[in-house]
Amino acid sequence: MPIQLSETEISSRAISLPAFPKIVNEIIQTLDDDNATLGALAHLVETDPVLTARIVSIANSAAMGGRNAGGLRNVHAAISLIGLARVRELALAVSLAEFAKKSQMSAYFWEHSVAVAITAQELGRFTHVASDHALVAGLLHDIGQLWMARFYPLEFQMVRTARDTGNENIIDIERHHFGLDHCQIGAVLARQWWLPESVIAAIAGHHDPSQAMHERLVPLIHVAEMFSNALDLTSRQDNQVARLSEAACAAIGFDWEQDLNRLFGKIEARTEYACRVFR
Known part of the structure; x- marks a missing residue:
């Protein structure tokens, strides 16, 4: 029936x-904030150890043309290298991917x-x-x-x-x-x-x-x-x-x-x- x-x-x-990632809403808010800074985004990302590790890993891979040499150590360096918009995209995608995995x-x-x-x-x-x-x-x-x-x-x-x-x-x-x-x-x-x-x-x-x-x-x-x-x-x-x-x-x-x-x-x-x- x-x-x-x-x-x-x-x-x-x-x-x-599974709980919808709070950080997704927080990052979305930075999309509409013309005063959003690299430091504010880095602070958001750093509140999640899994997200931090993924962002730094992906940034390293991008920096080395796919050869992850591990040169970057933190989110601030990742943002400085690949830019605010790119890290914001990665943070959203990684957070939602983790949500998908848990779901x-x-x-x-x-x-x-x-x-x-x-x-x-x-x-x-x-x-x-x-x-x-x-x-x-x-x-x-x-x-x-x-x-x-x-x-x-x-x-x-x-x-x-x-x-x-x-x-x-x-x-x-x-x-x-x-x-x-x-x-x-x-x-x-x-x-x-x-x-x-x-x-x-x-x-x-x-x-x-x-x-x-x-x-x-x-x-x-x-x-x-x-x-x-x-x-x-x-x-x-x-x-x-x-x-x-x-x-x-x-x-x-x-x-x-x-x-x-x-x-x-x-x-x-x-x-x-x-x-x-x-x-």
């Missing part, structure tokens, strides 16, 4: 998930999330509608599926099977089995975690951007996911490409007549590197 989920159940059960997400789930996040960043730069929140929205766009898999694993597997063996849209399948889809569930979680409204809207609308086309992050994440699937960035055999909204492409100013080789090449290279690092 189909389940009829409510926002109350989603919120109450979410308490059983027992599958490797594919996380790699797909990374691929969408990177695609959104590069697509935003390409179309000149770059958003500082694109990375977070991309990494968390499918977070509702984590909730489904965690609390209703049998029904979640039924959804996957129906998607893989039929022609029905995954959103329709989820609504049949759960009463809600993963976009709606994800938006409830994002709101409970006090994420920015633009991120909440992007999670809610990444399959149907028409509901909030005025919020530029919504069409950006939608197009990013379609492109990441079309480029087969995670090399998944049952990867499916849903319908791309032409209105979303127009909303972000995407022009099919432009030379896209450099854009797609950069997306593929960055995704391959990021997935290798976090693997």
Whole structure:
């Protein structure tokens, strides 16, 4: 018998998930703070020993062209070398990767999330509608599926099977089995975690951007996911490409007549590197 989920159940059960990283919200706040300094970001990162070790390791690897010589010893040196924006991106990605690990997400789930996040960043730069929140929205766009898999694993597997063996849209399948889809569930979680409204809207609308086309992050994440699937960035055999909204492409100013080789090449290279690092 189909389940009829409510926002109350989603919120109450979410308490059983691993704690959402507090540092993610703190780093997001620095995105909107023009006075944010290297020292303030370093202080945030240093409160988490695991995050500190990962940031320094990745910075060393980048500094030595992949040959980790261990020359850098602290976050201050890492930031000085690779810059505030890059360390901020790494801190967000590493923190959310640890959250994914504790939540027992599958490797594919996380790699797909990374691929969408990177695609959104590069697509935003390409179309000149770059958003500082694109990375977070991309990494968390499918977070509702984590909730489904965690609390209703049998029904979640039924959804996957129906998607893989039929022609029905995954959103329709989820609504049949759960009463809600993963976009709606994800938006409830994002709101409970006090994420920015633009991120909440992007999670809610990444399959149907028409509901909030005025919020530029919504069409950006939608197009990013379609492109990441079309480029087969995670090399998944049952990867499916849903319908791309032409209105979303127009909303972000995407022009099919432009030379896209450099854009797609950069997306593929960055995704391959990021997935290798976090693997």
